[in-house]
Amino acid sequence: MDLTNKPTPGVFINEINAFPNSAVGVPTAIPAFIGYTPQALHEGKSYLNVPVKITSFADFQDIFCLPDHPLSASPPKQYSPEYYLVQQKSQPEKGDYILIFESYYSIAPDPYTIYYLYNSVKLFYENGGGESYIVSVGTYGPPSKKPMDIGTQIVNPNVTLTDILAGLQLLMHEPEPTLYICPEATLLSISENGELMENMLLQCTQMQTAMSIFDIIGGNDPDPILYTQDIENFRINTGSVGLNYGIVYYPFIGTDIMQKQDIDYINLFGGDVKQLGSIINPASHPNPDIAAIIANIQNPASTLTTTQNNNALLNASLDYSYIIKEVERIASILPASGAIAGVITMTDNQEGPWQAPANKSIIGAISLPIKISESQQANLNVDVVSGKSINAIRVFNELGILIWGARTLDGNSQDWKYIPVRRTMIFIEQSCKLAAQAYIFQPNDKNTWEAVKLSIGNFLTDVWKQGGLQGASASDAFSVDCGLGTTMTGEDILNGYMTISIKVAVAHPAEFIVITLQQKMESAS
Known part of the structure; x- marks a missing residue:
């Protein structure tokens, strides 16, 4: 506190930081x-x-x-893949297919729309x-x-x-x-x-x-x-x-990401309901209700929306419902x-x-x-x-x-074959890097080295307490060194280098749990 720069008599408060700079964990899942x-x-x-x-x-x-728009009768589709039903002479050996009126149809997407x-x-x-x-x-x-x-x-x-x-x-x-x-x-x-x-x-x-x-x-x-x-x-x-x-x-x-409102006749045959009609309303099995709905879609005589026409088709044709359900399932893989x-x-x-x-x-x-x-x-x-x-x-x-x-992917490495080990090390490395940035341009002396060790040590202690490092005590879990004669030479200091050495014992997952069972011989009471 500058005691020479007070304009009036009174009591003044001067706050002093009780804690040194501390390391803060960086976000890990973005x-x-x-x-x-x-x-x-x-x-x-x-x-x-x-x-x-x-x-x-x-x-x-x-x-x-x-x-x-919340009041829109036909909200826009954010994703609208297109599929085709391709008739086959027999049951297909590959790919998805359905059976309608004793005919097999492969369900194939237009790949440009996936x-x-x-x-x-x-x-x-x-x-x-x-x-x-x-x-x-x-x-x-x-x-x-x-x-x-x-x-x-x-x-x-x-x-x-x-x-x-x-x-x-x-x-x-x-x-x-x-x-x-x-x-x-x-x-x-x-x-x-x-x-x-x-x-x-x-x-x-x-x-x-x-x-x-x-x-x-x-x-x-x-x-x-x-x-x-x-x-x-x-x-x-x-x-x-x-x-x-x-x-x-x-x-x-x-x-189950794709819902009923996401797939309709627009997603079939590029929206050509004539091709759809030949499958769900063939000449061999005519249905006047289906024919009327398809005719109205092709030549609208009313103001029915796509949603309303689709619901009408779902109610009129079990085969159409079956097709939509299968396409919805495929599109959701x-x-x-x-x-x-x-x-x-x-x-x-x-x-x-x-x-x-x-x-x-x-x-x-x-x-x-x-x-x-x-x-x-x-x-x-x-x-x-x-x-x-x-x-x-x-x-x-x-x-x-x-x-x-x-x-x-590095399955042969003893150091890096486990996801949590690699991700924990990224977390520790980046958090310690961020903490060390606070000391750039600080005097490269013992006071700074001790502050760095304390800052990173406190952070690693917290990680150890949460289970991120293994060891019966904090000293077993990690060590932090920074100083002349341990991590640096006099020449390093003259060249402006401050080296921090951190050793950690990262916890590995229990990937293989072996249970040993042995039959115990009966003993006399």
């Missing part, structure tokens, strides 16, 4: 979603190729969704998501007006590697995101998907602030036998750089990455990044396109050659659908 959105416009300003931080799905709707980001963000928030970044690299492209070849993998030419890589590059200037997610990556070709994953892992290695969550091409409709080729393609195409910054989950998940990000966020908020995001259910998941057995998971969990571990999503009796794995 995903960045890169992909295509219904729009990217807010109050006349474009947000294409701009990383935007949001805190809720309502924020996402305000900026990246088409305007939806996108995943919108529904992935919805799943993220349903599963406990909070703050996130959205990088919209474009809006939906035009449809091709034809179905893809039956039995082939969906590749959307409107989704381009160039667009997504440009969006990824924008995150080089955003250190806050801790997870990178590209839901539409599996809509690229196998080779382009591999190039994207390699770039994501490289960027994570350079930034040291984020991990990438991947999905596997083919996980939406895996062959019960040949699915292993999809796994092999993935492992071949992920490269060898930054594997401890990568996480992958398999397969996709069947969800999504990459798991968005939901996983939500589970990670919820787990971090409840416990911390040191808790594995595994043995947990996924809200909204109601089915899996393939049920992985214990023996099948063994080949996913450990790969002797590449070491690229894949986390399974499995169905368990009476427990439902659970995330059943906690490994990074």
